[in-house]
Amino acid sequence: MRITTLAGGIGGARFLRGLRDGLAAGTGAAEITVIGNTADDIDLFGLRICPDLDSVMYTLGGGIDEDRGWGRADEGWRAKDELAAYGYGPDWFGLGDRDLATHLIRTQLRTAGYPLHEITAALCRRWEPGVVLLPMTDDRVETHVVVPDGDGTRAIHFQEWWVRHRAALPAVAFHQIGAESARPAPGVLEAIREADVILLPPSNPVVSIGAILSVPGIRDALLAAHAPIIGVSPIIGGAPVRGMADACLSAIGVPTDAAAVATHYGARSASGILDGWLVDTVDAEQAADLPGHGIAVAARDLLMADPARTQDLALATLALAQELRR
Amino acid sequence: MRITTLAGGIGGARFLRGLRDGLAAGTGAAEITVIGNTADDIDLFGLRICPDLDSVMYTLGGGIDEDRGWGRADEGWRAKDELAAYGYGPDWFGLGDRDLATHLIRTQLRTAGYPLHEITAALCRRWEPGVVLLPMTDDRVETHVVVPDGDGTRAIHFQEWWVRHRAALPAVAFHQIGAESARPAPGVLEAIREADVILLPPSNPVVSIGAILSVPGIRDALLAAHAPIIGVSPIIGGAPVRGMADACLSAIGVPTDAAAVATHYGARSASGILDGWLVDTVDAEQAADLPGHGIAVAARDLLMADPARTQDLALATLALAQELRR
Numbered sequence: 001m002r003i004t005t006l007a008g009g010i011g012g013a014r015f016l017r018g019l020r021d022g023l024a025a026g027t028g029a030a031e032i033t034v035i036g037n038t039a040d041d042i043d044l045f046g047l048r049i050c051p052d053l054d055s056v057m058y059t060l061g062g063g064i065d066e067d068r069g070w071g072r073a074d075e076g077w078r079a080k081d082e083l084a085a086y087g088y089g090p091d092w093f094g095l096g097d098r099d100l101a102t103h104l105i106r107t108q109l110r111t112a113g114y115p116l117h118e119i120t121a122a123l124c125r126r127w128e129p130g131v132v133l134l135p136m137t138d139d140r141v142e143t144h145v146v147v148p149d150g151d152g153t154r155a156i157h158f159q160e161w162w163v164r165h166r167a168a169l170p171a172v173a174f175h176q177i178g179a180e181s182a183r184p185a186p187g188v189l190e191a192i193r194e195a196d197v198i199l200l201p202p203s204n205p206v207v208s209i210g211a212i213l214s215v216p217g218i219r220d221a222l223l224a225a226h227a228p229i230i231g232v233s234p235i236i237g238g239a240p241v242r243g244m245a246d247a248c249l250s251a252i253g254v255p256t257d258a259a260a261v262a263t264h265y266g267a268r269s270a271s272g273i274l275d276g277w278l279v280d281t282v283d284a285e286q287a288a289d290l291p292g293h294g295i296a297v298a299a300r301d302l303l304m305a306d307p308a309r310t311q312d313l314a315l316a317t318l319a320l321a322q323e324l325r326r
Numbered sequence: 327m328r329i330t331t332l333a334g335g336i337g338g339a340r341f342l343r344g345l346r347d348g349l350a351a352g353t354g355a356a357e358i359t360v361i362g363n364t365a366d367d368i369d370l371f372g373l374r375i376c377p378d379l380d381s382v383m384y385t386l387g388g389g390i391d392e393d394r395g396w397g398r399a400d401e402g403w404r405a406k407d408e409l410a411a412y413g414y415g416p417d418w419f420g421l422g423d424r425d426l427a428t429h430l431i432r433t434q435l436r437t438a439g440y441p442l443h444e445i446t447a448a449l450c451r452r453w454e455p456g457v458v459l460l461p462m463t464d465d466r467v468e469t470h471v472v473v474p475d476g477d478g479t480r481a482i483h484f485q486e487w488w489v490r491h492r493a494a495l496p497a498v499a500f501h502q503i504g505a506e507s508a509r510p511a512p513g514v515l516e517a518i519r520e521a522d523v524i525l526l527p528p529s530n531p532v533v534s535i536g537a538i539l540s541v542p543g544i545r546d547a548l549l550a551a552h553a554p555i556i557g558v559s560p561i562i563g564g565a566p567v568r569g570m571a572d573a574c575l576s577a578i579g580v581p582t583d584a585a586a587v588a589t590h591y592g593a594r595s596a597s598g599i600l601d602g603w604l605v606d607t608v609d610a611e612q613a614a615d616l617p618g619h620g621i622a623v624a625a626r627d628l629l630m631a632d633p634a635r636t637q638d639l640a641l642a643t644l645a646l647a648q649e650l651r652r
Contacts, residue, residue: 046434078402082427086452089431097423101408105415108372126412 001030004195008208009052010069013059015201018310032131033191039143039211047103061127072098092164117185136212139182146172167244171251179214192221197321200231206248222273228321230276233258237282258283267294276320327356330521334534335378336395339385341527344636358457359517365469365537373429387453398424418490443511462538465508472498493570497577505540518547523647526557532574548599554647556602559584584609593620602646
């Protein structure tokens with residue numbers, strides 16, 4: 001079975017680990033291809049940093065800090081402290097000493113001319129994530145956030161909004177700078193076309209999944225794919241499970257609830273990207289109208305609180321896909 | 327009093343600290359300008375690393391690891407371990423987590439187009455070394471070491487020879503690649519011309535002082551300087567005080583003894599660069615012939631074992647200069 005997923009950072013990474021491990025524990029041999037968001041990427045201190053790709057790679061490769069959910073376990077902060085002591089560059093980004101090695105290698109390979117998908121593959125040779133991890137594009141795409149500034153607005157990098165301001169500045173709009181001329185990385189469209197199942201993990205609908213969809217060709221490929229597309233709600237009981245998806249959803253006029261996100265994605269029968277939607281059991285009633293609009297629904301405990309529950313919900317997406325295929 | 331010194335790494339840095347602190351403890355206000363060796367510089371992991379400039383900056387700025395003599399105190403090695411775990415790049419270079427911040431800033435400023443002397447000044451604004459630290463040149467000069475290889479030879483970067491092989495491969499020759507077209511950094515020739523005293527600390531005569539002298543114009547400026555030039559022997563009792571100067575001296579046919587190094591530098595009266603030479607008391611007898619060849623000699627305990635002794639020997643160079651001026 002060929003499974004293709006889109007993925008942002010922490011939520012996507014945990015879902016993927018559950019999927020991989022749930023499949024490995026069962027009978028199903030599967031090839032999993034992950035199309036990772038790169039619009040969160042940022043250049044800091046001359047280094048190219050890909051937070052979402054790294055979260056997936058570290059989580060699936062066993063290097064993640066489980067408590068923070070991002071960055072490396074047994075991390076140190078000496079380099080970051082020193083950069084701050086020099087008073088040089090932003091001090092709000094969590095640039096760990098171990099993590100630095102990944103960025104140094106990526107930056108050097110970029111300088112040598114390698115495209116991001118090859119660099120990602122090279123880094124994954126160490127981590128052996130058990131999936132094929134592809135960046136959504138080799139081209140530069142950057143999410144900028146338009147925020148109020150006096151009487152007007154200004155645009156800041158997504159990381160500045162997310163990490164420095166903790167999404168506390170009201171977002172007027174999100175722009176994926178560069179997206180209009182970006183091309184899907186090699187393998188991305190093929191993975192969508194040839195998949196038996198396509199999954200959207202509970203990643204941020206706006207700045208993770210939305211950013212991936214901003215790359216021309218990807219949305220069309222999803223619409224045309226023969227595989228069922230099953231999404232997992234990132235919202236439980238009207239609140240984001242993790243992160244600050246509500247601050248993103250409100251900027252695009254989508255209520256923070258499980259059904260509204262599904263409606264935002266839309267049913268494939270109405271030129272959207274969803275065939276099925278997994279909601280938490282607390283949201284089953286609220287999602288009752290979705291099947292009437294072409295989106296099948298299943299309800300499950302969606303809190304990825306431990307490996308067993310995470311595997312259970314990941315496998316539930318496959319069960320829903322199986323139902324739809326019948 | 328304007329004092330100008332050449333300097334390599336650890337030995338030069340400790341001498342300079344003694345000089346600065348000895349002067350501060352006494353009555354003499356002095357402006358000290360240090361012309362640092364940059365031929366040990368190396369690019370690793372896309373970072374520009376200047377070991378000798380950093381040793382001077384960290385030592386005078388209070389950031390040095392006193393036991394190792396190089397790199398930062400309270401250093402960590404997570405990034406280095408990770409680079410090795412990726413199997414990427416050389417694993418023999420001591421790239422500490424704190425140290426990395428210096429290299430990141432330097433590299434980013436270089437990429438932005440700043441010359442090394444301005445970058446060095448920017449880094450020194452944090453460290454306040456109490457001296458003006460100048461690179462010998464803004465241009466790229468690299469010491470390569472010719473070593474045996476099968477029936478022939480090959481050239482390796484000085485750091486590979488020094489750090490990786492611990493100078494255990496016999497050195498056939500040293501080449502300062504790029505020196506012929508390098509220009510002294512702004513301020514270097516002026517500092518030599520306008521000095522009241524010029525000092526050569528007990529740095530490596532071949533790959534530190536020799537490398538600085540390889541930059542066209544510097545040797546001529548020393549020859550023409552009105553200030554007396556006083557050197558400190560890096561050899562005590564036939565052995566280098568620190569480092570592996572003997573392996574360098576033998577490659578250029580100079581015996582590892584205090585008098586031979588002075589003769590190698592030569593008296594200014596014979597187109598060399600020395601007016602005076604400080605030797606250890608154990609070498610006083612051996613150096614007895616030098617005055618007859620135009621090099622005044624003073625003998626002192628040269629082991630920089632503690633701050634008091636280091637200050638004493640540093641001030642002794644000034645006393646010898648004073649004698650020569652009379």
